Amino acid sequence: MAANDMGDVVTVALVDDHPVVLEGVQSWIGRDRHHRVRLVASGGTVDEVVSGAGSRADVLVLDLNLDGTSALDRIAGLAASGRRVVVFSQDTDERTILAVMDRGALAYVAKHEGAEHFVDTIVAAAGDRPYVTPSAAGAMWADESPSRPTLSDRERTALLLWFQGMSKASVASRMEISVHTANQYINRVRIKYAKAGRPGPTKAALLARAIEDELIRPEEVGEYRSHAAVRQPPGQD
Numbered sequence: 001m002a003a004n005d006m007g008d009v010v011t012v013a014l015v016d017d018h019p020v021v022l023e024g025v026q027s028w029i030g031r032d033r034h035h036r037v038r039l040v041a042s043g044g045t046v047d048e049v050v051s052g053a054g055s056r057a058d059v060l061v062l063d064l065n066l067d068g069t070s071a072l073d074r075i076a077g078l079a080a081s082g083r084r085v086v087v088f089s090q091d092t093d094e095r096t097i098l099a100v101m102d103r104g105a106l107a108y109v110a111k112h113e114g115a116e117h118f119v120d121t122i123v124a125a126a127g128d129r130p131y132v133t134p135s136a137a138g139a140m141w142a143d144e145s146p147s148r149p150t151l152s153d154r155e156r157t158a159l160l161l162w163f164q165g166m167s168k169a170s171v172a173s174r175m176e177i178s179v180h181t182a183n184q185y186i187n188r189v190r191i192k193y194a195k196a197g198r199p200g201p202t203k204a205a206l207l208a209r210a211i212e213d214e215l216i217r218p219e220e221v222g223e224y225r226s227h228a229a230v231r232q233p234p235g236q237d
Contacts, residue, residue, distance in 0.1 A: 009035065009036060009037065009038045010036055010037045010038070010058045010059060010122055010123055010126040011037075011038055011039075011040045011056070011057045011058045011059070012025075012029075012037055012038065012039050012040065012057055012058065012059050012060075012061055012122055013039075013040060013041040013042070013049050013050070013053070013054025013057035013059070013060050013061065014039060014041070014042040014043075014049070014054075014061045014088075015042075015043060015044070015045065015046050015048075015049045015060065015061065015062045015063060015066065015071070016042070016044070016061075016062075016063040016066075016088070017044035017045075017063070017066050017067055018063075021063070021088075021111070022042050024114060024115075025039060025042075025061070025114070025118065026039060028114060028115055028118045028119055029118075029119060032119045036119065036122075036123050037119050037122050037123065040053055040054060040057055041053035041054030041057060042054075044066065044067065045066060045067075046062070046066075046071060046074050046078070050078070050083070058084065058126040059084045059085075059086055059106075059122050059125050059126050060078060060083045060084065060085050060086070061086050061087075061088050061122070062074070062075070062078075062085055062086070062087050062088065062105075063087075063088055063089055064087060064089040064091055064096070064100070065089065065090075065091070072096075072099060072100065072103070075087070075100060075103040075104060075105050076103040076104055076177075078104075079103065079104030079105065079177065079178050079180065079181045080104065080176065080177050080178050080181070081178065082178045082179075082180065083178075083180075084106050084125045084126065084128070084180055085104065085105045085106060086105065086106055086107045086108075086109060086121055086122060086125050087100045087105045087107070087108045087109070088109050088111060088114065088118070089108070089109075089110065089111060090110065090111045090112070091110075092110050092112075092135050094138065094139040095139075097135060097136055097138075097139035098139050098152075101136070101139075101184075101188065102152050102154055104177055104178070104180075104181035104184065105184075106124075106125040106128070106180065106184050107121045107124070107125055107131050107132075107133070107136065108133065108135060108136040108139075109121050109133050109135075109136075110133065110135040113133050113134065113135060117131075117133045121133065128180055128183050128184075129187070132191060137195075147196050147197070147198065148196070148213045149189070149192035149193055149195075149196055149213070149215075150192075151189060151192070151215055154175070154185055155185045155186075155188055155189055156215060156216070157175060157185075158171055158175060158182050158185035158186055159185070159186060159189055159206075159210065159215075159216065160216055160220060160221070161174055161175070162182075162186060162203075163203075163207050163210075163216065163220075163221040164220070164221055168182050168183055168186070169182075189206065189210075190206065193206065193209055207221065
């Protein structure tokens with residue numbers, strides 16, 4: 001069970017090589033009147049933080065630019081090891097944000113959004129819940145055809161395996177990712193459909209949406225085919 005599901009304080013480790021960012025994070029955490037988050041470690045490199053006091057933190061917050069070197073390629077490994085990764089960067093390029101999310105980060109917060117969204121994002125990530133900041137929303141929903149969401153290859157694979165009857169733990173094992181990452185891929189599909197005005201709140205409803213849009217073929221999902229083959233009237237999902 002995630003830390004905040006029982007009302008516990010969420011612990012955070014921060015990887016960032018700029019002291020002013022650390023000061024800002026401490027300020028935002030301090031202003032949270034519910035005292036939901038506690039910073040337990042910080043440092044300028046990933047290895048320094050994850051091998052020290054931050055090894056058991058509920059959420060790892062990662063800057064992408066560390067001493068002039070991109071940390072993008074570290075995300076997949078961190079997520080696969082079971083760490084809940086939230087990227088905190090000044091980069092707002094849509095391609096960068098999508099690349100971060102596709103590697104398994106649970107959320108993306110642009111640094112100019114930090115004061116408003118940082119704590120809420122951390123709490124959501126600790127509970128394995130999606131939290132979409134404006135910068136992430138702009139990247140995820142840039143598709144000009146909002147009624148039919150576009151899925152990444154990893155999102156579709158996770159969704160298909162889940163529809164085929166696998167638990168999320170089994171999906172994660174098959175894809176060689178963490179359960180947190182598998183859950184995030186599925187949650188991102190739900191978010192995309194909700195934004196398009198066609199929510200899929202249940203597994204059967206989400207499958208029906210995916211088959212209607214030809215994102216998943218009925219013959220690919222075996223036992224779940226009958227649940228999605230019957231199309232319900234709008235609003236009846």
